[in-house]
Amino acid sequence: MDARFTDEQDEIRRALRELLHKRCGTEDVRAAVDRAEGHDPGLWTALAEQLGLPGLALPEEYGGVGCTLTEVALAAEELGRTLAPSPFLATAVLAAPLLLALGTGAQRAELLPRIAAGGLTAALAVPGTRLGAALALTGPPAADWAGGGRAGGVQARRTAEGWRLYGEADQVLDGHSAGLLLVPAHAGGYARSRVLLFLVAGDATGVVRTRRTALDPTRGQARVQLRDVSAELLGDEDTDIHPALAALGDAAAAVLAGEAVGAADRVLERTVEYVKQREQFGRPIGSFQAVKHRLADVYVAVRAARSAAYYAAWATVHGERVGGVALAQALEALRTAAGEGIQLHGGIGFTWEHEAHLYFKRAAGDESLFGPVHRLRDHAAGQAGLFEGAGVAM
Secondary structure, three states: OOOOOOHHHHHHHHHHHHHHHHHOOHHHHHHHHOOOOOOOHHHHHHHHHHHOHHHOOOOHHHOOOOOOHHHHHHHHHHHHHHOOOOOHHHHHHHHHHHHHHHOOHHHHHHHHHHHHOOOOOEEEOOOOOOHHHHOOOOOOOOOOOOOOOOOOOEEEEEEOOEEEEEEEEEEEEOOOOOOEEEEEEEEOOOOOOEEEEEEEEOOOOOEEEEEEOOOOOOOOEEEEEEEEEEEEEOOOOOOOOHHHHHHHHHHHHHHHHHHHHHHHHHHHHHHHHHHHHOEEOOEEHHHOHHHHHHHHHHHHHHHHHHHHHHHHHHHHHOOOOOHHHHHHHHHHHHHHHHHHHHHHOHHHHHOOOOOHHHHHHHHHHHHHHHOOHHHHHHHHHHHHOOOOOOOOOO
16 A cells, blocks of 8 residues: 555645635534535535536546545545535435446436536435445345335335335435435335335425434434335346445445544644643643643544545555444544543533534434444454454453
8 A cells, every 4th residue: 555645636635625714614614504405505516616526436437537435535534624514425425326336327327427517416315224234334234224125114116107115214314405315115025025226306296305403413414205206216126236335335434434534633633722722820731741641642543543544445446345444443533532622622612602512423423324333343343254263261
């Protein structure tokens, strides 16, 4: 592995950080999450037109930039620093790779250029609280993650006019505003149940979307109800979607790890700045040895998480899957950095006026969606065979 960044990678980071510095301050973030979309459409347009962010990893034939996952992870790190609310995770990280991997030629040609241009946003509507299970991050793919085939989840039936969907998904990232929904649904009845992926227009007849109050306000979530909705099958009916979902899960975990590292690094910077200014007993509190030790521990955790995140992004490109363990380390580092930030900022750190708690909520919210950390590590250890044949010494 070559740990040096290319000039192109450095330029992506520089340009994105510069744009976000101008347009995504703390007050901008709070204003964006209060909008109906849950993000600033103007910022998303700028990210698409100036930097090509939605299509960063899409092939050039579909209007994308043609970069690797490493560039996507570096972009996510910059987005994480500001906690920028955007459709990037739902659209570019989760939905677009599935369209590219499973879609027919016609579907890719129709949808991917619109996503790359920023004109179409998409969301993966996994039923219940099973996003981590669907992406095989917390365990091997299970047959019941999409609802069990009898009750719950989303059911699909074929009619003379085409496929119809009925059911509900409860924690859909950006599901309230996405123009396109990718919906896993059970088909074939209970005896021959299998999970297929379907395309549903966000404004289709029978789609009822309700924005939910989420722990992390910068990650918009929605309840999506499908009431006998017309749908289009994604790809071929005989395709097993689970390998594509597992590959997507590892790539998404690497990107999320980069994002969490960016957030942890930023909250550490803010905390160091504060302890240099705040005085107790006539001296800055940052001069006290106990404070130095606490921040040194956070610094080590953030640096280690950054190394793991960068390696995971590189390894994914080279066929190695370590995204889950990198995500676990990054989320733990973010939670530690944000927790120390809140403590060392004193009373102001606990108030809505201060941004430190937003970083803590990002860590807790991502653990709820994709983890928790101990399950991410447990599954990674199982995949690596760390405990195979291990006995207990007496």
